[in-house]
Amino acid sequence: MAKSCNQRREWSWWHFLFLIELVAVLWPPFYNRVEPAFIGVPFFYWYQLLWVILGAILNAVINFATADE
Amino acid sequence: MSDIHWDALTIFALLFSTIAFLGFAAAHWHRGDLDLLHEWGLGGRRFGSVITWFLLGGDIYTAYTFIAVPALAFGAGAIAFFAIPFTIVACPILFLTLPRLWHVCHKHHYITAGDFVRGRFGNRWLALAVAVTGIVATMPYMALQLAGLQIVISALGLSGTGLTADLPLIIAFVILAAFTYTSGLRAPASIAVVKDILIYLTAFAAVIVIPIELGGFSKIFAAIPSPKLLLAAPGPAGSGSYSAYATLALGSALAIYLYPHSFTGILSASSARAIRRNAALLPAFSFMLGLLALLGFFAIAAGVAGMPEYAAGFKQFGNNFAVPALFLHSFPSWFTGIAFAAIGIGALVPAAIMSIAAANLYTRNIYREFINKTPSDAQEARMAKQVSLIVKFGALAFIIFVPTQYAVYLQLLGGIWIIQILPAVVLGAYTSWFNGWALLIGWAAGIVAGTAMAIAVNLTPAYPLHLAGYVFPGYTAFYTVILNIALVVILTPLFNALGRQRIALNEIVSSDFHA
Numbered sequence: 001m002a003k004s005c006n007q008r009r010e011w012s013w014w015h016f017l018f019l020i021e022l023v024a025v026l027w028p029p030f031y032n033r034v035e036p037a038f039i040g041v042p043f044f045y046w047y048q049l050l051w052v053i054l055g056a057i058l059n060a061v062i063n064f065a066t067a068d069e
Numbered sequence: 070m071s072d073i074h075w076d077a078l079t080i081f082a083l084l085f086s087t088i089a090f091l092g093f094a095a096a097h098w099h100r101g102d103l104d105l106l107h108e109w110g111l112g113g114r115r116f117g118s119v120i121t122w123f124l125l126g127g128d129i130y131t132a133y134t135f136i137a138v139p140a141l142a143f144g145a146g147a148i149a150f151f152a153i154p155f156t157i158v159a160c161p162i163l164f165l166t167l168p169r170l171w172h173v174c175h176k177h178h179y180i181t182a183g184d185f186v187r188g189r190f191g192n193r194w195l196a197l198a199v200a201v202t203g204i205v206a207t208m209p210y211m212a213l214q215l216a217g218l219q220i221v222i223s224a225l226g227l228s229g230t231g232l233t234a235d236l237p238l239i240i241a242f243v244i245l246a247a248f249t250y251t252s253g254l255r256a257p258a259s260i261a262v263v264k265d266i267l268i269y270l271t272a273f274a275a276v277i278v279i280p281i282e283l284g285g286f287s288k289i290f291a292a293i294p295s296p297k298l299l300l301a302a303p304g305p306a307g308s309g310s311y312s313a314y315a316t317l318a319l320g321s322a323l324a325i326y327l328y329p330h331s332f333t334g335i336l337s338a339s340s341a342r343a344i345r346r347n348a349a350l351l352p353a354f355s356f357m358l359g360l361l362a363l364l365g366f367f368a369i370a371a372g373v374a375g376m377p378e379y380a381a382g383f384k385q386f387g388n389n390f391a392v393p394a395l396f397l398h399s400f401p402s403w404f405t406g407i408a409f410a411a412i413g414i415g416a417l418v419p420a421a422i423m424s425i426a427a428a429n430l431y432t433r434n435i436y437r438e439f440i441n442k443t444p445s446d447a448q449e450a451r452m453a454k455q456v457s458l459i460v461k462f463g464a465l466a467f468i469i470f471v472p473t474q475y476a477v478y479l480q481l482l483g484g485i486w487i488i489q490i491l492p493a494v495v496l497g498a499y500t501s502w503f504n505g506w507a508l509l510i511g512w513a514a515g516i517v518a519g520t521a522m523a524i525a526v527n528l529t530p531a532y533p534l535h536l537a538g539y540v541f542p543g544y545t546a547f548y549t550v551i552l553n554i555a556l557v558v559i560l561t562p563l564f565n566a567l568g569r570q571r572i573a574l575n576e577i578v579s580s581d582f583h584a
Contacts, residue, residue, distance in 0.1 A: 018161035025154035026319060028311040032147075032300045040287030044299055048153040049359045055157045056352035059164060063345050 014065045021055040073226035074397070080406025081225060081413065084267070085241065088260045088414050092248030095255040104447045107180055109253035109454065110429045111337045114175065118343040118350070120258055121334070124422075125347060126354045127261030128334045129159075129325060132217035132416035133210075135268070135361055140388040142365025146297025148310060150362055154318035156355035159325050164348035167326060168341035169498045169582040175336075176581045181426075182332050183434030186493045188576045192505030193438050198512050199490045200434035203329040204427045204460075206483035210328070211423040211464040212476040215242070218416040219468065220386050221409040224393035235469050241413070246461050249421045250454050254337055257421040264418050265354075267411035272357045275408075279367045279399045292370035307540030313531040320547030324488040327495070329426035330419060361392075368395040386473075420461070428457035478528045485523055488546040489515035492557050498582070501575045507560035515553035519545050 024030065025048060034042040099115045101108040116124060134152075141149035170185065179185050182203065187196035215238065222237045248256045283289050290298065303309025325331055338344050368391040373379050376398070382390040396408045432453040437444060444452065467476060489512045492503065522532045522545045532545045 015161075015165065018164075022158055022161065025157050026315045028300055028314050032302070032311070034299065037287075037290075040285055040290060042290055042298060044147060045150065045359075045363070048150060048157075049356060052153060052157055052352045052356045052359060055160060056349050059160050059352070060349035062164070063349050067342070067345075 012062075012066045014062045017058050017062055021051065021058055025051050025055075074402050074405065076402035077406035077409060078225050078227070080403055081221075081410045084263075084407070084410035085413065088263055088417070089244045089248065091259050091263065092244070092252060092256040095248070095259040096252040098255050098259060103251075103253055104450045106429065106432065106446070106450045106453055107178065109450050110180060110425050110432075111333065112254040112258055114337055115339050116258060116337050116343070117339050118346045120262075121338045121343045122347055122350045123261040123265050124258045124337065125331065125334045125351060126265050127257065127415070127418035128330050128422050129156075129351075130268075130354045130358055130415075131210075131214055131419040132412045132414075133213040134358065135412055135415060136217050136220060136389050136392055137213075138358065138362045139365035139368070139392045140390075142362050143368050143391040144365075144388040146293065147300050148314060148317075149365060150359070151314050151317040151321070152362055153355060153359045154315070155321040155325075156358060157352070158318055158322035160348040160351060162322055163326060163335075163351070164345055166495050166498050167335050168344050170494070171335060171338060171341045171344055172583055173498070173577055173581045177577065180336065181329070181430045181433050182327070182490065182494050183430055186490075186497060187434065187438070189497045189501055190493065190503065190505035190508065191575060192509070193434075195493060195505045195509050195512075196434045196438065198509055199493060200430040202486050202490050202512075202516075203327075203332075203430050206487040207329050207423045207427050208460070208464060208467070209476045209479035209483050210330075211420050211427075211460070212467045213473075213480055214416040214420040214423070215464060215468040216389075216473045216476060218413050220389055220393055221412045223385070224382060224390070224397060225406075225409060238469075239465065241417070242461065242465050245417050245421060246424075246458055249424060249457055249461070253454075254333070254422065254425055257418045257425075258337070260414060260421075261418045264411065264414040267407060268415055269357060271408040271411045272360050274400070274404065275364060275367070275396070276360045279364075279371070279395070282399055283367065283370050289366055289370040293366055297369075306538070307533075307542070309542065313542040313544065316543035316547040317530060320488065320544035320550070321484070323491060323495075323550065324484055324546060327487045327490055329430055330422040333422060333426040333429065364392050364395060367399075368392065371395060371398055373398050420464070424457040424460045424464075425453075427460045428453040428455075431456045481528055481530060482520060482523055484530075485519035485546040485549060486516050488550045489519070489553050491550055492554050496554070501577070502561065503557055504561040504564040506564050507557045510560055511553040511557035514556050515549045518552055519549035522549065 031044055031047040033044065036043055038046045096103065099113060101113040103109045107113060138149055138152050174185055177188055179188065183196040183200040186199050187193055218241060219238050227237050280286055280289060300310045300314055303311050335344060373391065373394040374383060379390065379394040382394055396405050400408060432449055436452050492511055493508045526532050530544055531542045532548060534541045534543060534548060
């Protein structure tokens with residue numbers, strides 16, 4: 001591909017971290033259960049809410065790590 | 070419905086007047102010449118990280134979302150929570166593709182996705198397809214925002230017969246139309262700040278106060294019937310609701326930035342860095358949306374559906390009345406006013422942006438391309454302002470005269486249609502290899518197949534795909550965009566062999582995608 005030199009400039013290995021959050025939330029067998037519950041909230045719900053926060057942290061890390069490249 | 074809730078209504082009206090004032094005053098904010106389309110329709114591309122965060126938050130997490138997602142949880146249970154993975158997955162997509170598109174649009178003064186496709190593939194019919202898809206998909210979305218507004222107005226106790234029943238909605242709408250006309254994108258951007266603060270206040274109050282009233286989360290979840298509590302585990306003959314859940318999340322995430330209103334919000338950012346930062350900031354809204362989805366369960370546990378005072382509301386609005394009924398039941402009247410104002414203002418922000426985005430598309434990719442090829446700057450801006458009015462009143466007429474369920478169906482179809490511009494817009498951000506005519510055929514095939522599949526399953530989102538004796542229920546938009554991409558990849562070499570020109574028409578060079 002003619003554009004590969006530009007894509008290299010923009011591509012970063014840090015972007016692979018995105019895959020972690022994608023797999024974590026797009027594979028329901030990981031979290032489709034009730035136990036362990038947290039303050040009465042079934043696992044299904046608090047796991048996904050927790051991943052909102054973890055995802056935000058990952059995105060922030062990737063953003064800082066790849067800034068001004 | 071029963072009596073008017075005066076405390077709530079007063080607070081609601083006060084907050085509403087405040088944002089109306091703010092909407093008109095916004096014309097003077099970051100002062101620019103509003104007779105230029107990019108000033109009126111993109112706020113002069115001057116919004117930094119924080120305003121972009123408020124704007125996208127007000128734009129993507131709409132009033133209808135705040136009513137419909139809990140309503141889905143209330144009615145269907147766990148499947149409604151696909152909204153959480155959806156908004157999580159949307160962030161990497163935002164981070165990876167939108168800064169590229171922002172750079173190229175900034176450099177070439179593109180205002181719409183249609184402009185980008187026109188420049189990239191040199192095919193004005195493809196740009197027309199992108200523009201028409203955007204407008205058609207946005208209209209029912211906008212009508213649903215009004216439906217959200219209609220629900221809270223009615224829940225305040227304002228009801229009547231005939232035209233008087235719709236009068237408050239019409240007044241709210243005329244105000245919206247007026248400040249959008251005068252201030253452009255600056256109006257929803259400034260109002261979004263107020264709206265988002267009110268929504269946060271409401272969400273956190275609801276998640277703290279209501280579980281205490283109901284005796285804790287354990288009691289709430291104990292009240293949820295077990296089929297609603299988790300996704301149904303798949304049987305031996307297929308992937309069951311697991312694949313439906315995952316493809317709904319992924320497909321919605323792929324589609325969200327293709328909607329004209331989100332694209333407009335992105336292009337109005339002052340830098341690509343502001344967009345990247347928002348990939349880490351927007352989850353704050355996702356978290357709140359997750360909390361709000363739980364309100365559907367709170368409503369089940371509180372038993373509002375069985376209370377006689379809310380029977381009329383449920384009869385008129387169905388499950389969408391669950392959240393308003395829960396607020397009326399759980400909050401003191403004055404706070405209900407704040408909560409309803411949050412939803413009502415939350416309807417105006419996206420409705421304004423949607424009408425601006427649709428107007429930009431019409432002006433750039435239909436009017437300027439096919440009707441008046443050399444408009445003056447002022448003519449172009451005037452056209453967009455007028456079209457934004459037409460679009461808004463079209464949506465208002467729709468919600469007053471047509472059953473809301475039709476808007477729900479059209480919005481569902483709109484999601485399937487809008488994703489079909491993904492190959493041209495998102496993949497087009499990475500490669501110009503595709504042939505414009507191949508993209509057009511892929512788009513058409515995706516729309517026809519998607520519409521047929523949606524009708525075959527009675528306009529529900531998931532289609533049961535049969536493969537080798539197994540059944541994979543999945544989001545129709547997701548399946549059909551794969552078909553679309555496959556067709557484009559097969560047809561591109563074919564069209565190129567037929568001698569259709571491409572590279573000569575690509576006015577974008579790869580360095581345009583960077584700072």
